Structures are given as structure tokens and as C-alpha cells.
Amino acid sequence: MVESETRPRAAVIALSGYRTGGALSALDEVETYWARLRDDQGTLPSRAQLDPRGFSRALSNCFVAEAMAPRHLRLRLTGQHMTDLMGMDMRGMPLSAMILPESRPVLEEKIEALLAGDGASVRLTLISPRSYNRQALFAGMILLPLARENGSPTKILGALATVGTVGWTPRRFQILGETANPEPRPAQDEGEARRPALTVIQGGIVEPEPAF
Template sequence: MFGKSDEERDVVSMTDREKERRLAPIRLLEAYWHGLAAQSGAVPLRSQIDPRGIETALEYAFLAERIAPMLAKLRVAGTHLNEVMGMDTGGMPLSALFAPKDRDRLGEGVAQVFADGACVRAELRGEDGFGRSALSGHLLLLPLRSDMGDMTRMIGALVTSGRIGRTPRRFHIASMTVTPGFEIAPKPVAQAPHRVELAETPAPFKPAPRQSEKRPHLRLVISND
């Protein structure tokens, strides 16, 4: 009586489908990161990132470097970030994409990425104003290690929904989720075979005593008769 009819079960929400399509770059980047982490049992190195592994997400992805406990500088950024800001974002602080009152909150998340190896996800809302229509966004930040092994790099992605309109477009943080300290199982380490101590001291080898030589019981007698 209260179940869905066959027609209702066949209906596919276009809103959900559009959201899944929009978030596909973020899901791809996150799955790629987890794949690298599972291989080594640790936060991936910056040098392990192969653009071919995230080819369909490159437009929305970026690499950043720690310049202060709560600040990261964009080193490489996809074309979508340039479109949002209306300029080349390479070399800019990540905080430049956010409204001034939201930068401290972003900085708290950035600090946890570098200090704890945390994952940060944020729902964003674009600033309003003349020539700026409604714009929403999704942000993902993931930690990376430098070749020296220190956690001073990050990889992330920013996707938006709506017309960008007049640039630059900066964002407010509607919500933020921080997952601290990824629990990555370390790779098993081969252990040396365990030496088993004998319960008793082994007795020294003693050769058996020599037996005196005996004459053979049979003798060969040759007779020429």
C-alpha cells in the first residue's frame, strides 16, 4: 500500500544524476589518491602523481605547497580555477579563491592537511554581486609528501555549478568536513626466522670405539694336485 509503484521506481532523478556527473572529477581524484596510498601504506609522494591517472579530472585539479602552517601556494592549477578567477592562478595562495572572512576557516583545514595528513571536503557558495549569478562549488584537499618525506604538499580539486559570470569569483564556506589522520594499513614487513633455543645442551659427538681386526673365517686353499 505504501510502497512505490513500478512507474515511480523507474524514475531517475535528473538532479542526482547531474550531481554525480559534476562530482566525478573529485571522486576520481580521491580514488586515485587512495590507490597510491594503499600501494605504499603511507601518504603518497608528490612524485608519484601521474597526470595520466587523473586525466579527466585535470581541468579541475591543482597542486599546492605549504608556505606557512595555515597557508598553501598553488603550484599547478587546472584551467577551471583560472576561469573562476579570471587569471592564471599559478603562484597564488589558495586562500585567494575565498572571501576574506572565510580564509581563517580554510586555513584551519589546510593546517590539518599538512599536520595530520587529513582529508578536507568543503561545500562552497560563490559571492553574490553585480554580474554574479548563483554559483556553488565542492572542494577536496588531500595530503602529499615531498621527495624528502615531509608532508608539505597537497593535491586538490575544485568543481563548480552555475555560471561563473563576472570574475574573479570568490567563495564562502557553507560547510567543511575534516577527516583527520588517514588510517592506512602499513605494508607487511618480512621478519627474520625465529631461532628456537634447544631445551637441553646438545651432547658432543663421540666416535664409536674401534673394533679389533679379526681374521676371516674362510681361507682360500689352492691345490695343484
């Protein structure tokens, strides 16, 4: 991966293998498990119904967040990968802490639509720009709504996976676009290659951060 490739097209190329067993396959594992629970009962699964054994290979990438407001999520449980990316325990922090300021309004819009929507998932393509002693780091994030439980705040099952070397922390991300996400296929078809389609979010080309 070339460090200077920070355009959306480069992100599509870098992430094109995530449905065929690449570095971002953790997102598919989590989504497939969530979709299976939903299909079995006809409604959104609840936090209490989640069994980590169902997506054990992706646990390091997973998180559970709850709605603090219509446009904000607070992380309640986080996997080790998020700690590695930020250099700190992210529990209790807002999800937006992992997003660069210029992309936070986009994240807020996606969260608002997710919480008020029909139960559809949201999948985002991200980049942490290159800077001093850090290569560009491409990433994918998925947000999966969970059912309310006894009037408690709405919870979200999510996952974040990256392609590249983490380098110095913290690594915060710009949102490049939302990935059009076809419905998960049955288990026997999961190995088939499916190229993601990126809907680019306007906001310009990522510029490298200053060295100091």
C-alpha cells in the same frame, strides 16, 4: 538552481549529485586515484608518483599547492577551471586568494589540521554569492596531503569543481561547511549513489554582494 538559495541546506541540495556522476564528480575521481596509490603502498603518495593519466578527466579541476607556513598554501600548478573562475593564472598565488575574507580563517584552520594531521583528506562545500550579473555558484573543494620529498615543503593535491554559471570573474568563495567523506569504495561500487553530509561552519547566512 535558484539564485537566492544561499543557505547551507540549498548547497547540500545543489551538490547532492556529485557522487553520482554530477558536475563535481571530478573530486571523486581525484580522491579515488589518490586513495588507490595510498592503499597500494601503505603511505601517502608523493608528488613524483602522481600520473595525470590516472585522473585525466579531472585535470582541468586539479591543482598542486605547497605549504608556505603551517596555515597557508601557495598554488604551484593549476588547472584551467581555476583560471576561468578567477580570470587569471593562479600559479604562485595563495589558495586563500580564491576565498572571501570572512572565510579565510576557516580555510587556515583546515590547512593547519591537514598539514599536522594523520593523512586524512579535507572536503569543503563552498559558495560564490550572487551579485550584479552573476548567479550564485556552488562548489566543492578537496585537499589531499602528499608525502614529503627530500625535505621540500609539504605538498597538497587538490581539486575544485563548481555547479552553475561562472559569469563575471573573479569568483571568490565562502566556506559553508566541511563535507563528511566516507572512505572511497572499490571501483565496482563507484556508481552507487551516496549522499554527502554537510557539517555547517558557523558564520551566518550568505548575503548578496552589493551591485556596485
